[in-house]
Amino acid sequence: MAKKFNIALSSRLSPFQKFYLLVIAGFILGPFIPLVIQSFAFRWAWPDLLPGTWWLEQREKAMAPLAWDYVLSPYSRVWEATVNTVFIGTIVTAICLAICLPAARVLAREKFRGKSAFEFFLSLPLIVPEAAIGIALLMMFIRLGLAGSYVGIILAHLIPTIPYMVRMLTAVYQGLGRDFEEQAMILGANRWQVLRLVTLPMLLPGVVAGALFTFLVSTNIFLLTFFLGQGQIVTLPTLLFSKIAGGTLDASAAGITLIVTLPGIILLIISERFIKEEAFGKGFGN
């Protein structure tokens, strides 16, 4: 009895949990090891655990750029895709912030008729399958002349990003409370001063978290960009898709995969301080 009691209360890992964490680390990180190796391989025959011939041994002899030479050359369109991804992500984040901040303030602080219905409507883009939206939007955008344009892609990216942004910012406003603003007003600050000197500084960490997360969602979107970009606008996910669509992965595709992973790693390192797990603890639709 006493022993069982101890296990149930323990704040330390059980042996199974230790083992499980190792398995998870292997599951998440493991595949990246052969990916890095593959990106440096020239010939990697089947049962060998390491490539027989490496890229560096062959790069002088080859006629065309190989592996990393190809990835970093303009032929691979990696640079173009990176610029597009960052550009679209930045604009989407800016628009999303601008339109979600006021809405989040209202949702966090005011009561009005139809509020719960409105909140449910806001969550809908998360649970309507992307393929349904993507193809229907493409039809609409072809009619409007927006297919294959930056405007079209940016507009489409707003659909899945708004729900996350509104949720995160609403949580921030709820945590902020109204007292500090009211005190500033009592002390004679005008609306603009309250916004600039009280509200914004207190909101900042939450706003940064929302912005980072929105940027992240936007840079990861494949389907909407692929359908609406019409092959004219490549981003990192769609570029990688075109490289691996055949179901094989050569050295240059492995290199591109690593490049596509890079923004995520950078965002992970920056955002860990800002994106709090607590922001995701809300139930659905209420």
Next chain:
Amino acid sequence: MSVSSPPAPSARLTARERRTRFWQMVQLMPIMAILVLLFGGALVLAILQSLGFAPWFGVNTFPDFSYFGALWGSSTFWASLGLTLYYATVSTVLALILGILLALALVKTFPSKTFYKYLYKLPLMIPYTVGIALAVLMLSNGGMLSRLAAFFGMIDDPSQFPQILKTHYGWGIIAVYVWKQTPFITLAVYAVLLGIGRETEEAAAILGASRRTIFFRVTLPQILPGVVSSTLICFAFNVGAFEAPFILGGGFPDTLPVVAWRYFNDADYTLQLQGMATVVSIGLVAGVILFGYLAAYRRYERRMGRN
């Protein structure tokens, strides 16, 4: 500014109230407009088109249920639907189990906790296409697992390795979804676990509950909101996902999003209406399932005495 003040029956206050209402509307309007015009517009257009309204192709037989009839009458549609739901369900359930186990481990105290809090979010940060590339590298017949199997002498030819990719069992697709979504569910569950603290679990332990009882009777009911919201999102995504089944799937019959895409890219543009009927079907099926799921959850919540 303050709407929470009790409304007094004076005309001046009503005017002020009306003004606040107006400002609320103005602030909600931009997201409202974008979602209604783009999201709602796309849905309405899809439904109209699937019912035969496409004057720009010279087709206008609205309302015409023949596209749905043709689609739902073919057995391949049902095979596709079955595959779509099978991949979506199996991967959501697997990701849920792995995610809850991981979240339960993460609330404990251990030396490498900071590292793990970074590590588990990695798949969340990178596109699905990366996951697909990794699946190709690891799981194909000439892939890393097959090489490892050969290294340990279990097989001596790539063809002896069990085929994982490009079959209708879809283990490659499921592996990608699970790899990408376990972190998402972990994040949601871990967030709730942090919020509820350990007091109730400790109370149950003191009262003599076993670990199994504590999990199913104390922890699980409390993390349920996180579980429901994250699985809803994952399931809906999986139903509508295109890239993984397109690259890793077993070919005909394809999942519904791939079928819709093929119709849409067909040289015969009248098939686009059929494609729209497919798209609307995806939305309908997902909607019915998710609505049922949410309704069941709400009923459970009410039975538990939570609103």
